[in-house]
Amino acid sequence: MAFVAPAWGPMRAVVAKDLTAVSRSKAVIIPMLAVPVLLLIVLPFVIGLAASGKGAVEGTGILDQVPGGLADEISSLPDNEQLVVLVNGYLLAPLFLIVPLMVSAVLAADAFAGEKERKTLEGLLHHPLSDRDLFLAKLATAYLPAVLVSWIGFVCFAIVSNGVAWPQVGRVFVPTKLWLVVILWIAPAVAATGLGIMVRVSARVRTSQEANQLGGAVILPLIFLAVGQSTGLLLVTPQIAIGVGVLLWAVALLLIRGGARKFTRNALATRL
Amino acid sequence: MGETPVIDVRGLTRHFPSGTALDGLTLEVAQGEVLALLGPNGAGKTTTVRLLNGVLEPDGGSATVLGYDPTADGDAIRARTGVLTESAGLDERLTARENLVFSGRIRGMTKADSGRRADDLLGVLAMGDRADLPVQGFSTGERKRVALARALLHNPEVLFLDEPTSGLDPAATREVVDLIARLATEEGRTVVLCTHFLPEAGRLADRMAVLDRGQLLAFGRPEELAAELWDGLAAEIDLGRPADERVLTATRSTQGVLDAEPIPEGLHVRVASREVLPAVVARLVETGMPVYASVPRPPTLEDVYFEVTSRAGVEITAEAA
Numbered sequence: 001m002a003f004v005a006p007a008w009g010p011m012r013a014v015v016a017k018d019l020t021a022v023s024r025s026k027a028v029i030i031p032m033l034a035v036p037v038l039l040l041i042v043l044p045f046v047i048g049l050a051a052s053g054k055g056a057v058e059g060t061g062i063l064d065q066v067p068g069g070l071a072d073e074i075s076s077l078p079d080n081e082q083l084v085v086l087v088n089g090y091l092l093a094p095l096f097l098i099v100p101l102m103v104s105a106v107l108a109a110d111a112f113a114g115e116k117e118r119k120t121l122e123g124l125l126h127h128p129l130s131d132r133d134l135f136l137a138k139l140a141t142a143y144l145p146a147v148l149v150s151w152i153g154f155v156c157f158a159i160v161s162n163g164v165a166w167p168q169v170g171r172v173f174v175p176t177k178l179w180l181v182v183i184l185w186i187a188p189a190v191a192a193t194g195l196g197i198m199v200r201v202s203a204r205v206r207t208s209q210e211a212n213q214l215g216g217a218v219i220l221p222l223i224f225l226a227v228g229q230s231t232g233l234l235l236v237t238p239q240i241a242i243g244v245g246v247l248l249w250a251v252a253l254l255l256i257r258g259g260a261r262k263f264t265r266n267a268l269a270t271r272l
Numbered sequence: 273m274g275e276t277p278v279i280d281v282r283g284l285t286r287h288f289p290s291g292t293a294l295d296g297l298t299l300e301v302a303q304g305e306v307l308a309l310l311g312p313n314g315a316g317k318t319t320t321v322r323l324l325n326g327v328l329e330p331d332g333g334s335a336t337v338l339g340y341d342p343t344a345d346g347d348a349i350r351a352r353t354g355v356l357t358e359s360a361g362l363d364e365r366l367t368a369r370e371n372l373v374f375s376g377r378i379r380g381m382t383k384a385d386s387g388r389r390a391d392d393l394l395g396v397l398a399m400g401d402r403a404d405l406p407v408q409g410f411s412t413g414e415r416k417r418v419a420l421a422r423a424l425l426h427n428p429e430v431l432f433l434d435e436p437t438s439g440l441d442p443a444a445t446r447e448v449v450d451l452i453a454r455l456a457t458e459e460g461r462t463v464v465l466c467t468h469f470l471p472e473a474g475r476l477a478d479r480m481a482v483l484d485r486g487q488l489l490a491f492g493r494p495e496e497l498a499a500e501l502w503d504g505l506a507a508e509i510d511l512g513r514p515a516d517e518r519v520l521t522a523t524r525s526t527q528g529v530l531d532a533e534p535i536p537e538g539l540h541v542r543v544a545s546r547e548v549l550p551a552v553v554a555r556l557v558e559t560g561m562p563v564y565a566s567v568p569r570p571p572t573l574e575d576v577y578f579e580v581t582s583r584a585g586v587e588i589t590a591e592a593a
Binding site: 007009010012013014016017020021022024025118119120121122123124125126127128129130265266269270 | 288322325326327328329346347348350351353355357359360361362363364365366370374375377378379380406419422
């Protein structure tokens with residue numbers, strides 16, 4: 001079958017419409033922005049304040065939980081820098097991944113299941129946009145803001161982390177190499193995974209609320225896993241982080257590919 | 273009307289897990305023609321519209337719309353058809369104008385062109401002053417008008433209108449019916465009209481298709497179907513009061529009278545031909561009855577619909593009626 005180029009203009013129209021509509025929905029916008037603000041501004045600020053000026057973490061047992069290379073790196077820092085660099089430079093990185101996961105999941109639920117809930121799906125299906133292009137546009141509606149919010153959030157996080165620790169550290173210590181891997185590699189993969197889960201979930205439900213509930217049942221364990229990693233078991237070295245990213249991308253692509261196969265007008269209209 | 277049908281349907285069939293929605297539908301619609309697709313809820317009207325626009329795929333049979341196969345070339349069809357769905361299907365978070373501009377942009381129109389066209393249509397449909405308000409606060413009738421404007425935005429050659437006047441007040445209903453009539457007669461648009469409002473269908477439709485539980489019960493011009501359903505010509509004779517037994521007997525005994533029934537104003541008769549009517553009137557005058565008027569009353573689409581469904585044993589709900 002000959003390749004048909006995507007209809008970029010109409011796809012952009014779908015994305016723009018969905019985002020305009022979402023921006024007017026407080027029920028979607030407030031939780032979507034509250035979590036990043038809490039995780040990427042309030043938390044590093046509070047932790048930074050609490051950790052700044054504290055003594056060395058060496059000898060407290062905390063470094064026993066992190067891989068040797070990182071423990072050595074932290075130990076080599078001046079005593080009053082060790083805790084704030086360990087926490088804001090490394091241990092918060094996995095927690096940050098909640099942001100792309102949540103934003104992509106919330107927007108995907110609105111973009112896919114929300115069309116059914118608002119009874120706007122049939123009208124959309126009567127427009128001349130191929131199943132593939134409609135699917136891609138809906139993916140972009142959820143994916144691009146998730147990555148963008150994560151990146152903007154990270155810039156805020158870096159400003160807050162460096163700013164609050166500046167009196168003690170006196171230099172820019174965020175982003176670390178780990179943060180760069182998390183931001184540029186794992187966060188987009190996590191956003192794609194959240195999207196993949198919600199695409200599959202949305203095909204089975206009739207409202208975005210049901211999608212969020214069912215999706216939450218799948219996503220919450222992932223969040224707990226991410227939080228669990230902040231104790232420093234896995235995601236603290238860039239090499240392991242890259243490996244985790246590869247795994248997440250594989251899962252995300254499998255989920256999305258499966259979702260794309262089921263995203264046909266016929267399948268969608270059969271359930272109207 | 274053109275020789276090649278704009279819509280050509282042959283044995284179209286579609287099953288759902290809940291049952292058969294359409295079973296071997298065969299019909300055609302010529303260019304500029306208005307087809308009324310009639311039937312009670314669950315008859316298969318909406319399924320037909322979805323199949324013809326390539327939104328659903330058939331389990332059997334075939335169809336062409338504007339020469340395209342809906343299954344293979346759905347986008348080509350959807351680019352040239354406009355569909356008004358039963359629920360208006362507008363995004364409530366957007367304004368009326370934004371909903372229309374979005375539709376235009378998906379259809380490849382520029383933002384400026386869709387905006388201009390949206391303003392024109394909203395003005396025609398008396399929604400100009402509501403254009404920049406969110407749809408959320410709109411009444412059912414206002415939503416319906418915005419949705420109708422969306423269906424017309426790209427000047428479609430074929431219009432599928434599912435209950436275009438439901439929720440509209442009488443004045444708005446008349447405006448919309450007039451608009452549909454203009455689109456068909458003056459602009460040559462082909463219209464498939466799914467409606468429960470039979471007088472509206474009667475005014476607009478060139479042909480009617482009656483569906484029930486996916487089966488086509490009747491298809492054709494109302495007058496042709498009437499000729500198949502009934503013998504002779506119907507007429508109403510105004511006597512100023514319902515005909516009594518004496519009048520009925522006198523009428524029925526007149527040569528050429530096939531049937532006579534009382535109605536509130538007098539008498540409904542069915543005669544073999546138009547020429548029989550003067551004889552009936554003369555006979556009534558002979559019996560001393562005042563006759564105020566005698567008017568041939570060809571069966572309406574509504575009469576045909578009820579006769580077809582009644583003969584098929586279809587239960588008509590209040591809504592369908």
